Amino acid sequence: MRATRGxxxxxxxxxxxxxxxxxxxxxxxxxWTVLSSFRPAAEAAQPPLPPWPxxxxxxxxxxxxxxxxxxxxxxxxxxxxxxxxxVVLSVVVSLFAGYGFSRYRFPLRxxxxxLVMTTMMVPFQSILVPLFxxxxxxxxxxxxxxxxxxxxxxxxPFSIFMMRNAFDAVPREIEEAAxxxxxxxxxxxxxxxxxxxxxGVATVAIFAFLxxxxxxxxxxxxLSDESKFTLPVLMTxxxxxxxxxxxxxxxQAGVTVMMVPCLVVFLALQRFYIRGLTAGAxx
Amino acid sequence: MSxxxxxxxxxxxxxxxxxRRRRKRRDLVGLLYVLPAMALVVxxxxxxxxxxAWMSLxxxxxxxxxxxxxxxxxxxxxxxxxxxxxxxFxxxxxAVATVAIFAVAxxxxxxxxxxxxxxxxFRTVFFLPVVVGFATASLLWVWLLNTDSGLxxxxxxxxxxxxxxxxxxxxxxxxxxxxxxxVVWKVAGFTMIxxxxxxxxIPGDVVEAAxxxxxxxxxxxxFITLPLMRRTLGLALILCVTGSMLAFDQxxxxxxxxxxxQTVTAVYTIFNQSFVSFRLGYGSALxxxxxxxxxxxxxxxxxxxxxxxxxR
Numbered sequence: 001m002r003a004t005r006g007x008x009x010x011x012x013x014x015x016x017x018x019x020x021x022x023x024x025x026x027x028x029x030x031x032w033t034v035l036s037s038f039r040p041a042a043e044a045a046q047p048p049l050p051p052w053p054x055x056x057x058x059x060x061x062x063x064x065x066x067x068x069x070x071x072x073x074x075x076x077x078x079x080x081x082x083x084x085x086x087v088v089l090s091v092v093v094s095l096f097a098g099y100g101f102s103r104y105r106f107p108l109r110x111x112x113x114x115l116v117m118t119t120m121m122v123p124f125q126s127i128l129v130p131l132f133x134x135x136x137x138x139x140x141x142x143x144x145x146x147x148x149x150x151x152x153x154x155x156x157p158f159s160i161f162m163m164r165n166a167f168d169a170v171p172r173e174i175e176e177a178a179x180x181x182x183x184x185x186x187x188x189x190x191x192x193x194x195x196x197x198x199x200g201v202a203t204v205a206i207f208a209f210l211x212x213x214x215x216x217x218x219x220x221x222x223l224s225d226e227s228k229f230t231l232p233v234l235m236t237x238x239x240x241x242x243x244x245x246x247x248x249x250x251x252q253a254g255v256t257v258m259m260v261p262c263l264v265v266f267l268a269l270q271r272f273y274i275r276g277l278t279a280g281a282x283x
Numbered sequence: 284m285s286x287x288x289x290x291x292x293x294x295x296x297x298x299x300x301x302x303r304r305r306r307k308r309r310d311l312v313g314l315l316y317v318l319p320a321m322a323l324v325v326x327x328x329x330x331x332x333x334x335x336a337w338m339s340l341x342x343x344x345x346x347x348x349x350x351x352x353x354x355x356x357x358x359x360x361x362x363x364x365x366x367x368x369x370x371x372f373x374x375x376x377x378a379v380a381t382v383a384i385f386a387v388a389x390x391x392x393x394x395x396x397x398x399x400x401x402x403x404x405f406r407t408v409f410f411l412p413v414v415v416g417f418a419t420a421s422l423l424w425v426w427l428l429n430t431d432s433g434l435x436x437x438x439x440x441x442x443x444x445x446x447x448x449x450x451x452x453x454x455x456x457x458x459x460x461x462x463x464x465x466v467v468w469k470v471a472g473f474t475m476i477x478x479x480x481x482x483x484x485i486p487g488d489v490v491e492a493a494x495x496x497x498x499x500x501x502x503x504x505x506f507i508t509l510p511l512m513r514r515t516l517g518l519a520l521i522l523c524v525t526g527s528m529l530a531f532d533q534x535x536x537x538x539x540x541x542x543x544x545q546t547v548t549a550v551y552t553i554f555n556q557s558f559v560s561f562r563l564g565y566g567s568a569l570x571x572x573x574x575x576x577x578x579x580x581x582x583x584x585x586x587x588x589x590x591x592x593x594x595r
Contacts (some may be wrong), residue, residue: 007428011571012399016399016400019399019405020401022409025524026409026412027408027411029423029427029468030411030412030415031410032427033423033426040574045431046434047436047438048433048434049438071318081385084582093320094320094321096317096319097317097319097321098315098318100313100315100317101313102315104312104314106310106311119324119328119329120541121578122328122583123525123529123573123577125550125570127328127331127334127335127527127573128431128557128558129335129338129567129570130331130335130338131331134326134331136335149323152323153323153324153327153328155327156323156324157324177475214417214419215417215532216416216532216536217550221554221558232419232536235419236418236422237537239536253420253424254422255423255426258418258419262414262415263411263415266411266414270407273414274476278480
């Protein structure tokens with residue numbers, strides 16, 4: 001009896017140990033890059049053994065990166081602007097659409113909903129060419145606005161699905177009560193219902209942020225002006241040595257700048273992120 | 284009596300169509316709510332799909348007038364060695380990456396599904412790379428894999444595994460496994476979470492009954508766990524396969540399709556034809572082909588993993 005309990009405890013300890021080792025392996029590349037980015041310029045080309053700065057903490061890598069093209073902050077602002085606008089627009093458009101699909105029975109409602117959902121099955125990589133032509137005709141090619149509109153559209157099927165479910169879960173009695181009190185239409189949606197579907201909004205916002213902040217191919221194709229490059233496109237140019245010889249310190253700094261917002265957003269709002277993931281899975 | 288009842292009957296008769304009209308108008312407000320979303324989806328998704336099909340029937344240069352050539356692009360695709368080799372590589376990559384991802388994600392899912400000390404921490408850490416972008420992860424790993432400034436080549440030399448620093452990304456035989464390793468690191472957590480929700484959906488009493496019937500852990504896994512999570516498994520598989528079939532970022536950023544164009548994927552070919560050579564019509568035809576292949580793969584997988592209720 002005591003022997004089996006002892007063995008069970010040993011297996012538990014062993015599996016925790018294995019878990020810690022695997023977790024360290026998953027964490028290592030991230031930690032390695034962040035630590036290495038604070039090495040002085042003289043060490044930037046050295047192998048990261050050890051990764052932490054041995055000759056004092058330095059921001060050289062970030063300074064070098066800031067010297068490329070329009071500077072780090074301009075491109076971070078480009079990325080931030082695109083991601084921020086994608087978040088706001090995705091939330092607003094899918095909030096309205098989710099409300100409309102959940103609460104009204106208008107002609108072609110089901111057709112519209114099915115149409116939006118089927119676009120989820122078509123990868124956007126296969127419509128890049130016409131998107132490029134369309135954006136050119138609309139004078140939106142090589143603009144952050146055009147890129148944002150494409151990102152919002154790519155977010156919509158998932159976002160509308162999330163928001164419609166969120167509204168479906170709100171009891172209709174709440175609306176009836178608000179209507180009797182004389183609150184209607186937009187005011188009803190914003191003042192009464194928005195607080196109730198906030199978890200759905202959070203999920204939509206997180207996915208919109210991560211996907212637009214990280215997207216590479218569309219940004220690479222649609223942005224030709226160097227000053228408009230989002231961070232992934234800029235960093236690819238840095239890594240390809242387009243601004244002189246490859247500076248690995250700058251690459252580490254750029255990777256850190258791109259990673260940290262994603263990690264912070266995820267760690268802060270993990271609950272809503274996983275909810276969105278499993279909601280898609282249950283469907 | 285009749286004088287008082289007559290107006291009431293009249294208002295009742297009049298109220299009905301008025302009510303219906305009001306409801307109809309209320310319903311049309313719903314159309315207004317979904318209008319912005321529908322406009323975006325139609326302009327930036329439905330129209331482009333139609334345009335892809337239309338453009339694929341043309342010789343469509345970036346500047347100048349498109350010329351209708353019927354199925355010319357598709358005929359050309361048939362004898363385009365570059366297209367076939369990229370398709371072969373994409374399928375190879377998809378097969379290898381999918382197996383590798385599941386081989387890592389399934390044990391991780393079984394590990395985090397059970398309540399254990401530090402369980403939440405493990406789940407979070409395994410998932411962290413998923414929220415890092417594919418381009419970011421590629422840039423991170425291309426540095427780690429660099430011959431002189433990276434981590435692996437100098438570390439392998441220092442540990443005595445290799446006589447000198449090896450250019451891991453310089454040879455297909457080492458570059459391909461290295462990129463697959465990067466993808467597994469980046470994606471396994473996602474598949475893990477999906478599989479975990481599937482595992483949690485398996486009723487405990489079924490597993491308990493099998494245990495009482497002396498089914499071993501492997502038997503329980505094969506005959507209870509796997510069949511009961513077939514739907515989740517199917518979803519995870521489809522997401523993994525379609526994601527891999529559309530791979531681009533890692534091969535563009537890490538090896539630029541090299542060494543010797545051996546890692547050019549299908550999307551990479553579309554990108555090259557459309558936005559490097561500016562053969563927009565041919566790029567569209569390639570897109571349609573890729574779309575068709577993806578649809579066939581998804582339908583095939585759904586069919587393979589279909590509920591066999593009727594057969595039982």
